Amino acid sequence: xxxxxxxxxxxxxxxxxxxxxxxxxxxxxxxxxxxxxxxxxxxxxxxxxxxxxxxxxxxxxxxxxxxxxxxxxxxxxxxxxxxxxxxxxxxxxxxxxxxxxxxxxxxxxxxxxxxxxxxxxxxxxxxxxxxxxxxxxxxxxxxxxxxxxxxxxxxxxxxxxxxxxxxxxxxxxxxxxxxxxxxxxxxxxxxxxxxxxxxxxxxxxxxxxxxxxxxx
Amino acid sequence: xxxxxxxxxxxxxxxxxxxxxxxxxxxxxxxxxxxxxxxxxxxxxxxxxxxxxxxxxxxxxxxxxxxxxxxxxxxxxxxxxxxxxxxxxxxxxxxxxxxxxxxxxxxxxxxxxxxxxxxxxxxxxxxxxxxxxxxxxxxxxxxxxxxxxxxxxxxxxxxxxxxxxxxxxxxxxxxxxxxxxxxxxxxxxxxxxxxxxxxxxxxxxxxxxxxxxxxx
Numbered sequence: 473x474x475x476x477x478x479x480x481x482x483x484x485x486x487x488x489x490x491x492x493x494x495x496x497x498x499x500x501x502x503x504x505x506x507x508x509x510x511x512x513x514x515x516x517x518x519x520x521x522x523x524x525x526x527x528x529x530x531x532x533x534x535x536x537x538x539x540x541x542x543x544x545x546x547x548x549x550x551x552x553x554x555x556x557x558x559x560x561x562x563x564x565x566x567x568x569x570x571x572x573x574x575x576x577x578x579x580x581x582x583x584x585x586x587x588x589x590x591x592x593x594x595x596x597x598x599x600x601x602x603x604x605x606x607x608x609x610x611x612x613x614x615x616x617x618x619x620x621x622x623x624x625x626x627x628x629x630x631x632x633x634x635x636x637x638x639x640x641x642x643x644x645x646x647x648x649x650x651x652x653x654x655x656x657x658x659x660x661x662x663x664x665x666x667x668x669x670x671x672x673x674x675x676x677x678x679x680x681x682x683x684x685x686x687x688x
Numbered sequence: 689x690x691x692x693x694x695x696x697x698x699x700x701x702x703x704x705x706x707x708x709x710x711x712x713x714x715x716x717x718x719x720x721x722x723x724x725x726x727x728x729x730x731x732x733x734x735x736x737x738x739x740x741x742x743x744x745x746x747x748x749x750x751x752x753x754x755x756x757x758x759x760x761x762x763x764x765x766x767x768x769x770x771x772x773x774x775x776x777x778x779x780x781x782x783x784x785x786x787x788x789x790x791x792x793x794x795x796x797x798x799x800x801x802x803x804x805x806x807x808x809x810x811x812x813x814x815x816x817x818x819x820x821x822x823x824x825x826x827x828x829x830x831x832x833x834x835x836x837x838x839x840x841x842x843x844x845x846x847x848x849x850x851x852x853x854x855x856x857x858x859x860x861x862x863x864x865x866x867x868x869x870x871x872x873x874x875x876x877x878x879x880x881x882x883x884x885x886x887x888x889x890x891x892x893x894x895x896x897x898x899x900x901x902x903x904x
Contacts, residue, residue, distance in 0.1 A: 582880070583798045620902045627887075653887040661884030664798070668877030671843075671869045676903065683899035686836045687892065 476501055476533035478526055478548055480509040483565060483609040484539035490613035492517045494644050501529025503551065530556035535563065535636070542568035542587050542663075543580050546594060558597040561633040564588050564659070565604040565612070567666050576670045579663060588627065588659025599633035601626055602659040603641065606669065608679035615647050615682070622682035623649045627658035649685070692717055692749035694742055694764055696725040699781060699825040700755035706829035708733045710860050717745025719767065746772035751779065751852070758784035758803050758879075759796050762810060774813040777849040780804050780875070781820045781828070783882050792886045795879060804843065804875025815849035817842055818875040819857065822885065824895035831863050831898070838898035839865045843874035865901070 477488040477500045484500060491498045500510045500523045510523035523529075530536050530552045540548040545566050549557065568587040569577040581587055588602040603626045604612045615622060624647050626634045634652055641647040653661070673679050693704040693716045700716060707714045716726045716739045726739035739745075746752050746768045756764040761782050765773065784803040785793040797803055804818040819842045820828045831838060840863050842850045850868055857863040869877065889895050 578799050583794050583883075617904050618902045619904060620900070622902045651888070651891055653884075653891060658884075658887045661882075661887045664880040664883050666877075667799075667880050668869075668874075671874045671877045672867070672901065675867055675869060676901075678903065681901055681903045684836070684902050685888065685892075685897055686834045686838045686900050687894065687897045688833050688835060 473497070473535060474499070474533045476529035476536040477539055478529060478536060478552060479539035479541070480507055480513065481539060481541070483612075484537070485509075485513050486609035486613055487537055487539060487565070488513060488521065489517050490645065492520045496520065498522070499524060499529040499532045501526040501552070503548075526552040527556050530560070533560070535561045538562055538564045538566050538591070540566060542566040543570055545587060546590060549591060549595060554595055554597070557595055559599075561599045561601060561630075561636055562591065562595070563604070563637055564591055564600055564602050567605050567663055569666065576667065579666065582664055583660065586657070586659035586663050588656050588663070592629065592656045599628065599630040600656055601628035601630075601633050601637045602656065602662055603627075603637050605662055606665050607682050611680055611682055613645050615645065617680065618682055620684055621648045623651060623685045624682075625651050625653050625658075625662060627653045627662060628656050651685075689713070689751060690715070690749045692745035692752040693755055694745060694752060694768060695755035695757070696723055696729065697755060697757070699828075700753070701725075701729050702825035702829055703753055703755060703781070704729060704737065705733050706861065708736045712736065714738070715740060715745040715748045717742040717768065719764075742768040743772050746776070749776070751777045754778055754780045754782050754807070756782060758782040759786055761803060762806060765807060765811060770811055770813065773811055775815075777815045777817060777846075777852055778807065778811070779820070779853055780807055780816055780818050783821050783879055785882065792883065795882065798880055799876065802873070802875035802879050804872050804879070808845065808872045815844065815846040816872055817844035817846070817849050817853045818872065818878055819843075819853050821878055822881050823898050827896055827898055829861050831861065833896065834898055836900055837864045839867060839901045840898075841867050841869050841874075841878060843869045843872055843878060845872050867901075
């Protein structure tokens with residue numbers, strides 16, 4: 473499949489690298505073409521990797537990952553352009569973390585709204601699926617690195633889009649437990665896990681952890 | 689030990705019943721003495737159970753559980769009175785859930801503040817420990833009912849108070865994994881888990897679940 477990665481940070485690099493390894497054609501998008509980090513990534517990721525502007529990447533792709541910083545995602549998607557996104561699945565893995573007052577960050581939107589919902593409202597013809605934002609990127613693409621199966625989630629308004637993303641998570645990345653939490657408003661709960669996640673990151677001394685849902 | 693349960697709801701009944709069963713003397717406090725539910729609880733819980741006003745219960749106790757509705761907790765503690773609480777450990781198991789706009793509720797405080805912090809600020813001489821708010825009450829007192837060990841957390845500014853609560857959770861209630869998340873500001877993360885918890889409650893069809901932290 474042709475996939476766009478919006479954002480050149482560690483999350484985009486890791487997801488993009490895995491998707492190339494799975495056989496997909498992946499274009500990394502940035503504010504400007506020939507971004508230094510994007511070029512370095514294409515050289516590392518190989519022949520199926522390319523780079524360009526946000527708009528280039530989305531126009532090329534059938535499915536788009538939002539890997540930009542959460543507080544900059546709305547602006548990045550505006551630069552990407554609705555015409556390059558409409559009708560496509562946008563997997564939003566970002567968290568709206570506001571580091572302006574130091575660590576730990578707060579959320580720039582929460583409780584009665586979420587980044588996932590903001591993106592969906594701004595781009596009503598895009599099929600936004602919130603996914604993977606509750607784990608660090610190495611776990612996103614390799615959940616088997618953890619010592620027991622753990623849970624991940626999808627939320628969105630389009631059932632077909634969630635099914636497609638779930639299939640990529642299970643068959644592509646190796647997730648064994650993907651729970652559909654309902655509509656895109658469930659992004660609130662997924663993003664609001666971050667403050668607890670950040671405290672655990674501090675107490676555990678590693679970002680490589682996740683939760684297994686345990687029932688009676 | 690002499691323990692106060694503030695609140696006559698299901699959480700208070702369940703915690704109070706377990707604490708009596710463990711051999712503690714437990715007084716349930718309410719807005720008024722001889723509250724119908726508190727009286728019914730004492731009759732069920734047996735000789736070590738008693739009831740009275742919030743102030744009666746706290747004055748009687750060495751350790752106090754806040755089991756009032758989160759949005760009413762500050763007012764309930766004001767009725768209880770600082771002189772009956774000062775110097776004592778207050779275990780805050782409440783969540784500031786605002787149901788005024790229906791289900792699912794939002795949080796009445798979140799992100800840059802929390803109920804745990806509000807209580808600590810209002811009662812600076814009380815040792816507030818946030819604990820157990822991330823599970824339903826039947827799991828609080830019987831974590832072994834779940835099919836695998838799961839994790840619970842304490843947060844607060846007083847190390848001795850967290851140690852005492854941790855001991856009650858492990859030796860009394862049977863928790864095997866209690867993680868200290870740091871100061872009372874970690875209540876934000878613990879309370880902000882609720883929106884995800886509520887979505888899972890809907891998707892699982894049961895409140896009797898919890899998370900196991902899994903590492904590499």
